[in-house]
Amino acid sequence: MTFLLAGSTFAAAPPTDPRPPRLIGGHMSVSWLIYAVAPDTLCAWNNANVGRALEMQKLFVRPDVLAKEVVGSRTMGGMNTESLLLQKPTAIILADFVRREIMSPSLLKNANIEVINLKFGKLEDYPDSLRAIGQAAHAPERANRLAKFVENLLSDLHQRVGSIPDKQRVKVYYASSPNGMETAAGNTVHDYVISYAGGVNVFPPGSALNKVRFKVTMEQILEYNPDVIIVNDREFAGKIRSLPGWSHLPAVKNGKVYLIPDAPVSWMDRPVSMFQLLGAWWLATKLYPEKFPEGYRPMTEKFFANMLQVKLDAEKWRMIATDPQVSP
Amino acid sequence: MKKRNGLILGILAALLLVIAMGSLLSGRYPIDLPQLLQLLCGIKPSTMPDNQYQIMRELVFSVRLPRMAAGMLIGMALTMSGTTFQAMFRNPLVSPELLGVMGGALCGLMLGFMLGFSLPLIQLMALGGGLIAVSITLLLAHAYRGDRLLILILSGIITGGLFVVIFKLLEYKMDEDKIMPNLIPWAMGDLGLAHGHDILLCLPPLALALVILLVCGKALNALTLGEEAATLGLNPTFWRLLAIVAATLAASLSVVMAGIIAWIGLVVPHLSRLMVGQDNRILLPVSALTGAGLLVLADDLTRIAMVRELPLSVTMALLGIPLFLILLCRMGKRECNL
Numbered sequence: 159m160t161f162l163l164a165g166s167t168f169a170a171a172p173p174t175d176p177r178p179p180r181l182i183g184g185h186m187s188v189s190w191l192i193y194a195v196a197p198d199t200l201c202a203w204n205n206a207n208v209g210r211a212l213e214m215q216k217l218f219v220r221p222d223v224l225a226k227e228v229v230g231s232r233t234m235g236g237m238n239t240e241s242l243l244l245q246k247p248t249a250i251i252l253a254d255f256v257r258r259e260i261m262s263p264s265l266l267k268n269a270n271i272e273v274i275n276l277k278f279g280k281l282e283d284y285p286d287s288l289r290a291i292g293q294a295a296h297a298p299e300r301a302n303r304l305a306k307f308v309e310n311l312l313s314d315l316h317q318r319v320g321s322i323p324d325k326q327r328v329k330v331y332y333a334s335s336p337n338g339m340e341t342a343a344g345n346t347v348h349d350y351v352i353s354y355a356g357g358v359n360v361f362p363p364g365s366a367l368n369k370v371r372f373k374v375t376m377e378q379i380l381e382y383n384p385d386v387i388i389v390n391d392r393e394f395a396g397k398i399r400s401l402p403g404w405s406h407l408p409a410v411k412n413g414k415v416y417l418i419p420d421a422p423v424s425w426m427d428r429p430v431s432m433f434q435l436l437g438a439w440w441l442a443t444k445l446y447p448e449k450f451p452e453g454y455r456p457m458t459e460k461f462f463a464n465m466l467q468v469k470l471d472a473e474k475w476r477m478i479a480t481d482p483q484v485s486p
Numbered sequence: 487m488k489k490r491n492g493l494i495l496g497i498l499a500a501l502l503l504v505i506a507m508g509s510l511l512s513g514r515y516p517i518d519l520p521q522l523l524q525l526l527c528g529i530k531p532s533t534m535p536d537n538q539y540q541i542m543r544e545l546v547f548s549v550r551l552p553r554m555a556a557g558m559l560i561g562m563a564l565t566m567s568g569t570t571f572q573a574m575f576r577n578p579l580v581s582p583e584l585l586g587v588m589g590g591a592l593c594g595l596m597l598g599f600m601l602g603f604s605l606p607l608i609q610l611m612a613l614g615g616g617l618i619a620v621s622i623t624l625l626l627a628h629a630y631r632g633d634r635l636l637i638l639i640l641s642g643i644i645t646g647g648l649f650v651v652i653f654k655l656l657e658y659k660m661d662e663d664k665i666m667p668n669l670i671p672w673a674m675g676d677l678g679l680a681h682g683h684d685i686l687l688c689l690p691p692l693a694l695a696l697v698i699l700l701v702c703g704k705a706l707n708a709l710t711l712g713e714e715a716a717t718l719g720l721n722p723t724f725w726r727l728l729a730i731v732a733a734t735l736a737a738s739l740s741v742v743m744a745g746i747i748a749w750i751g752l753v754v755p756h757l758s759r760l761m762v763g764q765d766n767r768i769l770l771p772v773s774a775l776t777g778a779g780l781l782v783l784a785d786d787l788t789r790i791a792m793v794r795e796l797p798l799s800v801t802m803a804l805l806g807i808p809l810f811l812i813l814l815c816r817m818g819k820r821e822c823n824l
Contacts, residue, residue, distance in 0.1 A: 228793060229793055230794035232667065233666075233667040234670075235667075235670050235674075235795070235797065236795045237794070238789060238794060239549055241514045241794070243545075254667065255663065255667065255668070256667045256668060258671070262544065262548050264540075264544055264548075265544045265545070265548065268544060269537070269541050270537070
C-alpha cells in the first residue's frame with residue numbers, strides 16, 4: 159500500500175504503474191476531481207442522484223461516465239469491499255476524516271491498489287489534489303493545467319476582494335435548510351464560499367469541538383441583520399419575501415437574497431466539492447459587483463470549459479442562471 | 487416433547503451450518519464452492535494466479551469469515567438477551583435496550599469519537615456506557631418501593647430517556663463532518679466493523695455470559711411465576727440479578743463488536759416461542775440458533791442485494807417488521823401468554 163500525500167511542492171513525475179489507470183474516489187468531492195482530470199479513469203460514483211440533481215448531471219456530465227456504477231461513499235456509508243475489488247481499481251483516492259480501513263493492507267497489496275490520501279480542507283488545497291490525481295490518472299499535464307487555472311482563479315479573487323477593509327465587508331447569512339433556520343458556522347468547510355468571496359458569515363465560528371451546522375431562531379437572524387442572504391432551497395427562496403419575520407429584514411427588502419446555483423451540484427456545500435471555487439467567485443460578484451463589472455458568466459464559462467470540458471450554450475447557461483437572484 | 491425439542495434443535499443447528507457455508511459463498515466477488523473448499527483446506531488451485539488466490543483467501547478469511555462469526559455470536563447474544571428480558575419481565579415487548587444498555591453504549595461510542603480516542607478505547611467506552619446505563623437503572627429501581635418489575639421497567643425507561651438527552655447534548659457539540667461518518671456505522675450496525683481480533687477479545691466474556699443465560703433457563707421459568715418463585719425454593723433476587731448482568735453483558739459486547747443492531751432481540755424470541763413454547767430451558771438455545779442464523783442471513787443480504795451495502799439495522803427492520811406483524815397475528819389467535 160502506498161500513501162501519497164498531496165504536498166505543496168508536488169512535482170509531476172512520469173507515471174510508474176503501467177496498468178491503465180482506474181480510479182475510485184472515497185466520496186463525491188474526490189470523484190468530481192477525478193472526473194475533472196481524467197473522466198475515463200473514473201470507474202464508479204459514490205452516490206446516486208434523483209430529481210433535479212440527476213437532470214443537472216445529465217446536462218453536464220458525459221453520459222458514458224454518468225452511467226458508471228454507484229459503489230457508496232466513505233462518508234455516507236455503504237462501501238462494500240468486494241464491490242470495490244470487482245471494479246479492479248488501480249487507486250482509491252481518499253479525502254476525509256473516516257477512521258475505518260477501506261480494506262486491509264494485505265488485500266490492497268494483493269489487489270495492487272494504491273491508496274492516495276488527499277489533503278482535505280481549504281480551497282487552496284485543490285491545486286495539489288488535482289496534481290496528485292493527475293499522477294494517479296497518468297494525466298499530469300492536464301492536471302497541472304487545471305491546477306494552474308484554480309490557482310489563477312483564487313489569486314484573481316483574492317486580488318479583487320482580499321484588500322477590502324473589515325468594516326466594509328458584507329455580512330452574509332447562509333440559509334442552508336429548507337426553512338432557512340439552519341446555517342453553517344464561520345471558518346468551516348461549509349462557509350468557505352463566504353469567506354473566500356470576501357464576505358463575513360454572521361454566524362460566528364463553531365465551538366471548541368467544531369460543530370459546523372447550527373439551528374437558529376428568527377430572533378437571532380433579525381439580530382444578525384445580514385446585508386445579504388444566500389439560500390440553498392429553491393422553494394424557500396421563492397417565498398422568503400412573504401414569510402413572517404424574513405420580510406422585515408433589510409436584505410430581503412433590498413433584494414439581496416440569492417439562490418445558490420446548483421449546476422451540476424451545489425456551489426456552496428452538500429456536497430463540499432470543487433464547485434465551491436466557482437461558488438466563491440459567484441458570491442463575490444454579488445457582494446461586490448463594482449469589482450466584477452463583467453459579472454460571473456465569463457468565469458463560469460471558463461470553469462466549465464476547463465474542469466468539465468463543457469461549452470456553456472444558451473440552454474446550459476439558463477440552467478445555471480435560472481433565478482440566481484431571487485429578489486428584483 | 488423432549489424428542490420434538492431435540493429434533494428442532496438439531497434441525498436449527500444443521501440449518502445454521504448451511505447458512506454459515508452459504509455466507510462464506512455469498513458476496514459480490516465470485517468464489518464458487520470448489521474454490522471455497524480448496525481455500526478452506528489451504529489448497530491453491532494450480533491454474534489460479536498467485537495474487538487472485540491471495541485475494542480470495544483474504545476475502546474468505548479476513549472479510550467473510552469474521553463477519554459470519556460475528557453475526558452468529560451477536561445473533562446469539564441479542565436474542566438470548568431479549569429472551570431473558572422478555573421472560574423475566576413477563577413482557578413481550580421487551581428487548582435488550584430495555585434497561586438503557588443500547589443508549590448508554592451509543593453515548594459511550596459518540597463521546598469516544600468526539601474525544602479522538604483510539605478504536606479499542608472507544609469500544610471500551612461503549613461497553614462502559616452500556617454498563618453505566620444498567621447500573622443507573624438498577625440503582626433507581628432499588629431506590630423506590632413497589633412492584634419490583636414495574637419499577638425496574640420504569641427505571642429503564644427513565645435511564646433510556648436520560649441517555650437520549652445526553653446523546654442530543656453531545657450531538658449539539660459534535661462536528662458532523664468528522665464524527666458522523668465514523669459514528670453512523672456503529673449507530674446503524676455493521677458486521678464489517680467486527681475484525682478477527684475484536685471477536686477473539688469479546689469471545690471469552692460473551693461465551694461466559696451466554697453460558698450463564700443457558701444456566702438461568704430453569705430459574706427463568708420460575709421467575710415468570712413472579713413472587714411465587716420464592717415459594718419454589720429459589721432466591722429470586724440472586725437469579726434475577728445474575729440474568730440481568732449476563733444479558734446486559736451480552737448485549738453490550740454485541741455493541742462493542744458491531745454497533746447497535748435493532749429488531750433481532752425483539753422478534754426472534756417470539757419466533758422461537760412459537761416453535762418450542764415457553765420453557766426457557768429449550769427456548770434459550772432455540773433463540774440462540776435462530777438469532778444466529780437470521781443475523782448471518784441479514785448480513786448476507788446487506789452484502790449481496792446491491793452494489794452498495796445497506797445498514798444492517800435497515801435490513802433487520804425490513805426482515806423483522808413483517809415477521810413481527812405475522813407473529814402478532816399468530817399470537818393474536820393463540821393469545822400471548824408469557
